[in-house]
Amino acid sequence: MASVDIVNVKKSFDRAEILRGVSIHIQDGEFVVLVGPSGCGKSTLLRMIAGLETISSGEIKIGDQLVNDFTPRDRDVAMVFQNYALYPHMTVAGNMAFSLKLRGIDRAEIDRRVARAAEILGLTALLDRRPRHLSGGQRQRVAMGRAIVRDPRVFLFDEPLSNLDAKLRVAMRSEIKDLHQRLKTTMVYVTHDQIEAMTMADRIVVMRDGRVEQTGEPLELYDTPANLFVAGFIGSPAMNFLKGTIEVADRTGFVADTGTFVPLPPSPTHGELAGRPLVLGIRPEHLRIADGAAGGFEVGVKIVEPTGSETQVTATANGADLIALFRERHTVRQGDQLHLTPTHFHLFDGQNGARLASVSI
């Protein structure tokens, strides 16, 4: 078990700069999820922690050790790959024992550790099988087993669930979380699925284009996203955005570029922000049906999707699509006109995307 310090790490392949100065402090025993769109450099960063990719500049420390020049074998980390990378010519037991044999651990101890890992992961009956005779979910477990027999300082996961079907993915999600609670080993987990990030992480690191956009606990990112990118990336369905300006003259509210007027109650922040190009952000569950026509803005209902527990309504306001999520059961139909009003909203800078204010009504 150990902390991991990533200090101003950069990485270039040939001339292309892939990581442009990334700093993350991961505490001992923490479960950190790196999340971001495809190609943002998550795997590259993880592989640099594992020692599979050289570090162009910056420092990576595991515990108190600077590991920049360590080979993978000297770093004492375990990694689960997206394609599992099981050794096809070895049995499940052989796959798990490989690293222990390399460390010269004696036979009895190896058997004991393999048996224990197999029990934790429910692989006991499969120990003599070859990987090609296993299902996708079983292979995934073997890959996990290969990591946990070792008791490494840090676990690294690169999208370990992306090859599984939806149901299995949800099940494995809680199993991995459970495993973390049991082992209490530092884990760094890469995914591009923000739901995985939200449900599993102690802390999430949102990356884009080789940079860290924001680091924080899941609900912190959800409630106070640092900028438009994080606001749009975290949360599903995604936050609704309207470009426009604040007006405080004869009426108070947000005037979208499309012409939609969102009435807002007076607030001191509005005065400072009036006239600047802004983006109004409203999460789908923060929209409710207004009490009267004057209290909200008009939308036309396009799609209604009830799931029983909630109803998702896709609506359009002057050509801009919005999604609203209602816990209560409204009888809305396609083609209806509704008046919506936010219960909570964010304002972002129209130029650099930084969050300027979050207001509850």
Added chain:
Amino acid sequence: MNKNNRLQNALFYVVVVFISLVVLFPFLWMLSSSFKTQTDIIAWPPKLIFSPTLQNYAKVFGEQDFLKYFINSTVVGGLAVGLSLVIGLPAAYAISRFTQRRLALFILLARLMPGISFLMPWYIIASRLDLMDTYVALVLSHMLIALPIVVWIMSAYFNSIPVELEESAMVDGATRQYAFWAIILPMSGPGIITAVTLSFIFSWNNFMFSQVLSMEKTKTLPIAVYNFVSYAEVDWGGVMAAAVAIMAPAIILTMIFQKFVVKGLTMGAVKG
């Protein structure tokens, strides 16, 4: 299956048989001649029906010291292929993993260049170093045939193995060398069988290097066929029987490993 289909099928087989006959004709002629007497062979029109004789084979294995040539060919081919594996497998791995395309092309060039362009240098080197008619010279020259085949087939094969396998082994605590030895090599069976089969056959069939570098002591099979060609006359029956005896191992090898060879050669072309 309807009538149309059946007709198409029949046509297909007619074409296949025709092409096979054309391709196999020299071989069949050789095979039948090896069982004929000298008079039957040169008879005109060619005799389709004749009383077969084993006298040619008796000559090949009896009068001529065929076993010695057979052993020579096996030793030279075996050593050349074995040493080519020792050098070629790590080389192919390095070419595959560190994408040394230029190096790979350079090695292929050695294979594409006409063998005859290597003859003079080999001859001079061997005679200056007093290596004429030794296994050393012959094996080294045959490695020029075997090594490019091993490197080419194996680098394509390694390309088809996901890098994550070694990476995983390295994170598990292996050095790259050990990962190659313990993970990559054990799963390269089909590729290695292909490379060995093809390079051994090419070495087995090689005439040019052996002709120049070997004399009585290290003479290989293809050269031995010439023992039946004398100044006065050509013993066609003996030549044919010897040729059949030489081709047999190559054909048997190919038939046994055909499945692997086809798989190994198309590896990397098709995913999965």
